Amino acid sequence: MALFAGAEHFEAIGHRLRELREHAGLEGKDLAVRLGWSASKVSRLELARQGISPADIDAWITTTGGSSGDRAALLGLLDQAREEQHTLRRRARHGQAAVQAGYNTLIERAAVIRFLETAVIPGPLQTPEYARAILTAAQRQLRLSVEDIEGAVTTRMERQRYLYSNRRFNLLIAEPVLRWGLVPPDVMRGQVDRLHTVIGLKNVRLGILPFGTPLEIVPLHSFVMYDDLVCVETFGREHRYTGPEVETYTNVLNHLWGSAATGLDARRLLVKVADELAPPAM
Known part of the structure; x- marks a missing residue:
């Protein structure tokens, strides 16, 4: 019985690694010497007791004389194992x-x-009130047994300190994000005010895709890129991509930024949204 998500795939990887080593006529210690690894690492990989990287697979294939087909099969198993590990409900089990x-x-x-973002305000820009509403909705949607909303809000708020670091943030949101009825109007007004404050930060680029603006690319879904790691969240899981996929998502962003309202235009749009959210005059 598998003890963790993706275990069966990791076990299959380990089994195939051992077959490749044995076919090459190498003992585990001999392969370790050629790879510059410890003998224990070779054993742990074959027994699926240690995580394996694409670089590890490449090195193993090269050293044991494996084929391109072997490499593709092993990388495919690794992708499947990682996919299973990113099921949202499993990730949030604690x-x-x-x-x-x-x-x-x-x-x-x-x-x-x-x-x-086509659904919610990006996490680094959320107010505590907005974050609380979104995390409460996630708690309900995923039917999580552990309820730690306040702890999750506090941890998410810690992310905002990076806005004032040497990291660069490019944050592109679709106008519907400002208008979804996910939070009460007063919470959304506070959130819109918060967006105003980041427009002037030198390392933050905020853009809004307004209603009615011609687009060359269909913004099918939200995603986040951490350097060359792409994270795409669906209802049930998070998918992570590296390699050739990165160029696809980079091109999407490059095209959509050409249609975005930024700077003063973004401020005007935020003012308009805030005015529409204001309670009617008595």
Whole structure:
């Protein structure tokens, strides 16, 4: 019985690695010497007791004389294993605060963070009130057994300190994000005010895709890029991509930014939204 998400795929990877080693006529210690690894690492990889990277697979294939087909098969198994590990409900089984801490780490390790948001305000820009409403909705939607909303809000708010660091943020949101009825109007007004404050930050680029603006690219879904790592969240899981996929998402952003309202135009749009959210005069 698999003890963790993706275990069966990792076990299949380990089995095939051992076959390749044995076919090459190498003992584990001999392969370790050729790879410059410890013998224990070779054993742990074959027994699926240690995570494996694409670079590890490349090195193993090269050293054991494996084929391009072997490489493709192993990388495919690795992709499947990682996919299973990113099921949203599984990731949040210990609470949402841990998930938020993971995103904080991704930002901490990145130099450039890029968002396209068609659903919610990007996490680094959210007010506590807005974040609380969104995380409460996630708690309900994913039917999580651990309820740690306040801890998750606090952890998400910690992310905002990176806005004042040497990291660069490119944050592109579609106008519907400002108009979805996900939070009460007074919470959304506070959130819109918060967006005003980041427009002047030298390392933050905020853009809004207004209603009615001609677009060359269809903004099918939200995604975040941490340097060359792409994260796409669906209803049930998060997908992560590297390699050739990165260019696809980079091109999407480049095209959509050409249609975005920025600077003074973005401020005017935010003022308009805030005015429409204001309670009627008595």
